[in-house]
Amino acid sequence: MKRENWQKVKQIFNDALEIEPLKRKAFLDKICANDNDLRHDVEILLNSFEHDFLENPAVGQVADVIVEQPFNFHKGDKIGDYEILKALGTGGQGAVYLAQDLQLNRNIAIKFLPAEASTDKSAEKRFRREAQAAAALSHPNICAIHKIEEEENRAYLVMQYIEGETLSNKLKCEKLDLKTALDIAIQIADALNEAHTHNIIHRDIKPSNIIISPNKKVTVLDFGLAKQVFETTLDTKTSLTKSGAIMGTAAYMSPEQSRGKTTDGRTDIWSLGVCLYEMLSGKNPFLHESIAETFAAILSFEPDLKGFPPPLAKIISRTLQKNVDKRYQNIKELLSDLRELRDELSFEAQLQNHDLISGKTTAFGWKQIVLAVAILFILTVGGSFYWQNHNLNWAQENVKKVVQLTKEDKTFEAYDLALQVKKYLPNDESLVKLMPLISDNLTVKTEPAGAKIYLKRFQPLADGKFPEREYIGQTPLVNLQIARGQYLLYLEKEGFAPVTRSISGRLPSYTSDLIWMPPIEVSAKLIEAEKVPDKMSFVPSGEYHLVSYSLPTEKTVQLGDFLVDRFEVSNADFKEFITAGGYHKKEFWQVPILKDGKEIPFEKAVENFKDRTGLNAPRSWMNQNFPEGKDNFPVTDITWYEASAYAKFRGKSLPTIFQWEKSARDGKFDEGYNTMPWGLSRDADSPDLLANFGSDGTTAVDNFQFGMSPYGCLNMAGNVSEWMFNTRGKNVLVGGGSWGERPYLFGYFGDFPPDFSSNKVGFRLVKNLSDKTDGSEPMLPVEIPEYKASSETDFKKWITHYVYDKIPLDAQIIETIETDSWTREKVSYIGADREKVIAYLYLPKNFPRPLQVVHWIPAADVPLGFSSLTHSVEDFLPPVIKSGRAVFAIALKGYSDRPPKRNDVKGVELRKETVKDITDWRRGIDYLETRNDIDIKSLGFIGLSWGGDKGLILTAVENRYVSAAYVGIGVRSEWAKWIAEGNIVNFAPHTKIPKLVVKGRYDEAHQLKTEAEPLFKIMSEPKRLTIVESGHVPPPEIFAPIINNWLDETLGKVKNP
Amino acid sequence: MSDKLSPDITQLLQEWSDGRREALDAIVPLVYDELRRQAHHYLRRERQEHTLQTTALVNEAYLKLVEQKRVVWQNRAHFFAISASLMRRILVDYAKTKHRVKRGGEAENLPLEEAFYVVTDENNVDLLALDKALNELAEMDEQQAKIVELRYFSGLSIEETAEALHISPATVKRDWQMAKAWLHHQLSR
Incomplete structure (x- = not known):
């Protein structure tokens, strides 16, 4: 051409x-x-011309080649934040590279898992778990694991890079003298001791895993890796004969290991014994040409120990006992024997040298004296220099660990390690910078001074208990440095009532969003012991106004000094009231008792306050006795009238809502975050350890000591909801949330009829120390708002914001978990903003496909980070899944770690956020459509609380749902003023499918009358409102049958398996 | 590709377009990463649904590389241009490796069925021959060669190719058709 x-x-x-x-x-x-x-x-x-020619991009043709060799890295290649400097070697445990950490500008080693292990998901999981455990080890003789990262689905470790020679190399060139061998063995044992203390077994101690630095420091490599590698290597039978790596390992295996039996720390003791033997004799006692012969030797051959000095022969012999029970039983024993031997040897050496100097000077002459002095110098000064140097290296290495722990928010650990490191590096710059992040200055003052101060850390130990409290000084105490974290602080002074406070210097941070907290300052007024009854706290007078979400009033009131019960009233306490004839003494029943609006005499009223045997007592009791063993559990199943009578009996009263809230949170509240009695709650905190929510029932009133309120009260959040003094309309206020609720309920007050009783409602009391206290008046009922249904035209305009591109989903099943009743698939797909979204699909077993499917959106506890998405599904929906329907739940980006917005989002931000959430959910429905085991034509929606609120927008915008159930929904009237395109009130009228609203009659988060019914009113037909006898979240026994019936009705009955 | 990319690619692209050669060196590894990722995707998809959406992937890669807010068309075009020629180079290198693997070792003693399979497998394009032909095409019509790079080696759509080269989609389409025909002819000779 x-x-x-x-x-x-x-x-x-x-x-x-x-x-x-x-x-x-x-x-x-x-x-x-x-x-x-x-x-x-x-x-x-x-x-x-052929149309198809070149239409499939080239990458497809060589994809297999690319994928096969992705891990031949070369100098200059970048992996994550690291740049490869050179390959250090490959072996049975995968490739190792020397690389530079570009961020921290230091050399590190990168180690990849062997390819076969990374394709096996369970092996990889094990690898990660073990590596994570090993990464927590910090010891001068253990190679530090900085990070576990991933490159193209292949996990790799970022480790400390240690310069030096492996012990196996060293042994090739020389036999070691006794002192050197002992030094090395001691350092290995020291490393093992640290690991075993943390329940980490090495399982692959051998000379090629020991590095000796030029300064003689020993570092043990590959903690936590061996188990997994052995298992994968031994599993693949072919490699047993071929692999040189396993060959090198076999000769150091213990008999139990070579037999494939389970192993414990004693296997490391054996392997160390073999190493010690080899160091001194120059050969491995069991090594043979083939693995089979080697194994045979391990199992039957008794190594010859004649050439060793007797004390050493004894030690080695005890390490190489084939019967594990005859071996050293723990590494500590071996370590101390080795140390003792070393000390003896050096003592003998010194003695001999001493002889040289004193006794035989003449015979040896001057030169010998100098030599002897030089030896002494090496043994003493030189030795200490060596150790100092060793410690310095350890300290430098651990500065990074402190940084890492700080990043992980493990401030107690970071602080403790920092103090250790500081001994050797008092002026280290990064440490100096870090200290303000991991420590706080505590100032404690009391009036009068001279109280003893104790601190107890909120740092659960392995057994779930907490450390003992520690004495730190006397008041006044100014600026004492302590580790940042949560504590209980105890103040004790003879003659005064003890005071306990929960303190925290934490900066609760959500990503970069920091909330400033003042330095910890405690100042307490000590009250004479006789003035504060046992189990009560003193609350000083002052102004107070309510700050929680649901505000019964905005008024500020003047409170007088008062005492508050530190614990809820227990069964045993209440029993005393019964024993004293409380139900029959008119003087306790001062509050008028109403029945159908009319006052009735107390004698008549108490006829209804009966236990299961018909006697006057809480409803759940029998024969006027509480259930056995529950003395110290809160009394429940009592009406407000009984609580009031009990208060009178004790000469106390029910707390006003102001007194209660002041005792519970002392005005601390941060919109958008969950402020709990102990402070701001964060993802990292475990509410399980701080309060009783979402459990099976009540717990002892003195449980959850760290969930303490600012005035030392326990269980103000959770355990039981508590009766207040104040009425609202015909009802009485309750607060605090109960064991059956979600933690955020602590921020809400609800109301119940005064003759209502429940196993979720109890109370505590206050004692007023002053006549002048306000706030006991009835609260005004909230006005019932009236909403207008928005027009179709407006709706059409609003939904234009919700249009999205159907870009490829790129869906993948990441994980599959089987239980007896269902298969849970964890899937990912590309959602809004092209970000990956994680979702869970629960598929019931034994039901014919395709399955009906329910899309579930959880309550706010999931986005707030209190509970995981799967937890919420498995809490509420097993009855749905077990009756044959698939359940689909989508984790929005970040979800549990997504920060709630600090400022209340109402405008454009709200719209953006809502559009994004809704799109992520709809993309999930797109995904369901691609599955042939799902019948997308039978798609139902269930949303709980926050999820139901959002669902009102979702089901209006998305038309693939067949029916929708909204549980515990509601809007506060001010929400109606938010931006139109993200406003629930605007969207609620536009869902056309059959709708069910399930509401607790006593919903304290969204009041039925004021927040749910007005919304229900504007929803279009067909719709149904089912009111249930519960609080915000109906318990499963109420929730499940209603939901299942609804699904049968709207999606059709499920075919039997 | 890891989410955190320390080098600011926008900056690099700018520097590169300002004539600083070293900037390119910083971009190459990113392209390598991208290719590796695409290959993984390809294989995974091939098993699952037999479709490949490289375009989306490249877009995604770019969007990941550059902070979304700062996408400037100029830079985007540069990115595609760079990655296209780099990808070509890399893919051809890979093809050479594959070639060697096939020629060496067991390839000669393939059982009949497998040998047959290999032949039909060859309805895939011979990347080495294509590379050569593409050089010849560049002498005749540089723009067409560029289009082939963008479409075939980088997986861009017609529209995106147009964008990257600042020409109309219609022109791309016509040039692309011509180039395909011409290259096909060269390769089947």
Whole structure:
């Protein structure tokens, strides 16, 4: 083809392509006229044209090659934040590279898992788990694991890079003298001791895993890796004969290990014994040509120990006992024997040297004296220099660990380690910078001074208990540095009532969003012991106004000094009231008792306050006795009237809502966050350890000591909801949330009829120390708002914001978990903003496919980080799954770690956030559509609380749902003022499918009358409101049958398996 | 590709377009990463649904690389241009490796069925020959060669190719058709 014809050819060729093939000839006849060259060129191209040619991008052709060799890294390659410097070697345990950490500018080693292990998901999980455990080890003789990272689904470790020679190399060149061998063995044992203390077994102690630095420091490599590697290598039978790696390992295996039996720390003791033997004799006692022979030797051959000095032979012999029970039973024993031997040897050496100097000077002459002094110097000064140097290295290495722990928010650990490191590096710059992040200055003052101060850390030990409290000084105490974290602080002074406070210097941080907290300052007024009854706290007078979410009033009231019960009233306490004839003494029953609006005499009223045997007592009791063993559990199943009578009996009263809230949170509240009695709650905190929520029932009133309120009260959040003094309308206020609720309920007050009783409601009391205290008046009922249904035209306008592109889902099943009743698939797909979304699909077993499916959106406890998404599904929906329906739940980006917005989101931000959430959910429905085991035509929606609120927008925008159930929903009237396109009130009228609203009659988070019914009113038909006898979240026994019936009705009954 | 990318690619692209060659060196590993990722995706998809959406992937890669807010068309085009020629180079290198693997070792003694399979497998494009032909095409029509790089080696759509080269989609389409025909002819000779 001629270059000058090119443009012309192109023109004609393309034009010809537009024409039907049959008519092309005529076209060419006409256009090429007599130019045969031109025509020839065009015809060649037309004949060669194939539409599909080159349409599939090239990457597909070589994809397999690319994927097969992704891990041949070369100098200059970058993996994550690391740049490869050189390969250090490959072996049975995968490739190892020397690399530079570009962020921290230091050399590190990168180690990849062997390929076969990374394709095996369970092996990889094990690898990660063990590596994570090993990463927590910090010891001068243990190679530090900085991080566990992932590159293209292959996990790798980022480790400390240690310069030096492996012990196996060293042994190739020389036999070691006794002192050196002992030094090395001691350091290995020291490392093992640290690991075993943390329940980490090495399982692959061998000379090639020991590095000796030029300064003689020993570092043990590969903690936590061996188990997994052995298992994978031993599993694949072929490699047993082939692999050189396993060959090198076999000779150090213990008998139990070579038999494939379970192993414990004693296997490391054996392996260390083999190493010690080899260091001194120059050969491995069991090594043979083949693995089989080697194993045979391990199991039957008794190594010859004659050549060793007797004390050492004894030690080695005890390490190499084939019967594990005859071996050293723990590494500590071995370590101390080794140390003792070393000390003896050096003592002997010194003695001998001493002899040289004193006794035999004349015989040896001057030169020998200098030599002897030099030896002494090496043994003493030089030795300490060596140790100092060793410690310095350890300290430098651990500065990074402190940084890491700080990042992980493990401030107690970081602080403790920092103090250790500081001994050797008092002026280290990064440490100096870190200290303010991991420590606080505590100032404690009391009036009068001289109280003893104790601190107890909120740092659960392995057994679930907490550390003992520690004495730190006397008041006044100014700026004492302590580790940052949560504590209980105890103040004790003879003659005064003890005071306990929960203190925290934590900066609760959500990503970069920091909330400033003042330095910890405690100042307490000590009250004479006789003035504060046992189990009560003193609360000083002052102004107070309510701060929780649901505000019964905005008024500020003046409170007088009062005492508050530190614990809820227990069964045993209440029993005393019964024993004292409380139910029959008119003087205790001062509150008028109403029945249908009319006052009735107390004698008549108490006829209804009976236990299961018909005697006057809480409803759940029998024979006026509480259930056995529950003395110290809160009394429940009592009406407000009984609580009031009990208060009178004790000479106390029920707390006003102001007194209660002041005792519970002392005005601390941060919109958007969950402020709990102990402070701001964060993802990292475990509410399980701080309060009783979402459990099976009540717990002892003095449980959850760290969940203490600012005035030392326990269980103000959770355990039981508590009766207040104040009424609202015909009802009485309750607060605090109960064991059956979610933690955020602590921020809400609800109300119940005064003759209501429940196993979730109890109370505590206060004692007023002053006549002047306000706030006991009835609260005004909240006004019932009226909403107008928005127009179809407006709705059409709003939903334009919710249009999204159907880009490829790129869906993958990441994990599959089987239980007896269902298969849980964890899937990912590309959601809004092209971000990966995680979702869970629960598929019931034994039911015919395709399955009906329910999309579940959880309550706010999931986005707030209190509970995981799967937890919420498995809490509420097993009855749905077990009756044969699939359940689908989508974790929004971050979800449990997504920060709630610090400032209340109401405007454009709200719209953006809502559109994003809704799109992520709808993309999930797109995903369900791709599955042939799911019947997308039978898609139901269930949303709980926050999830139901959001669901009102979702089901209006998305038309693939067949029915929708909203549980515990509601809007506060001020929400109606938020931006139109993200406003629940606007969308609620536009869902056309059958709708069910399930509401607790006593919902304290969203009041039925004021927050749910007005919303229900504007929803379009068909709709149904089912009111249940519960609080915000109906318990499963109420929730499950209603939901299952609803699904049967709207999606159709499920076919039996 | 890890989420955190320390080098600011926008900056690099700018530097590169300002004539600083070293900036390119910083970009190459990113392209390598991207290719590796695409290959993984390809294989995974091939098993699952037989479709490949490289375009989406490249877009995604770019969006990941550059902070979304700062996408400037100029830079985006540069990115595609760079990655296309780099990808071509890399993919051809890989093809050479694959070639060697096939020629060496067991390839000669393939059982009949497998030998047959290998032949049909060859309805895949011979990347080495294509590379050569593409060089020839560049001498005739540089723009067409560029389009092939972007479409075939980088997996861009017609529209994106147009964007990257600042020409109209119609022009891309016509050039692309011509180039395909021409290359096909060269390769089947």
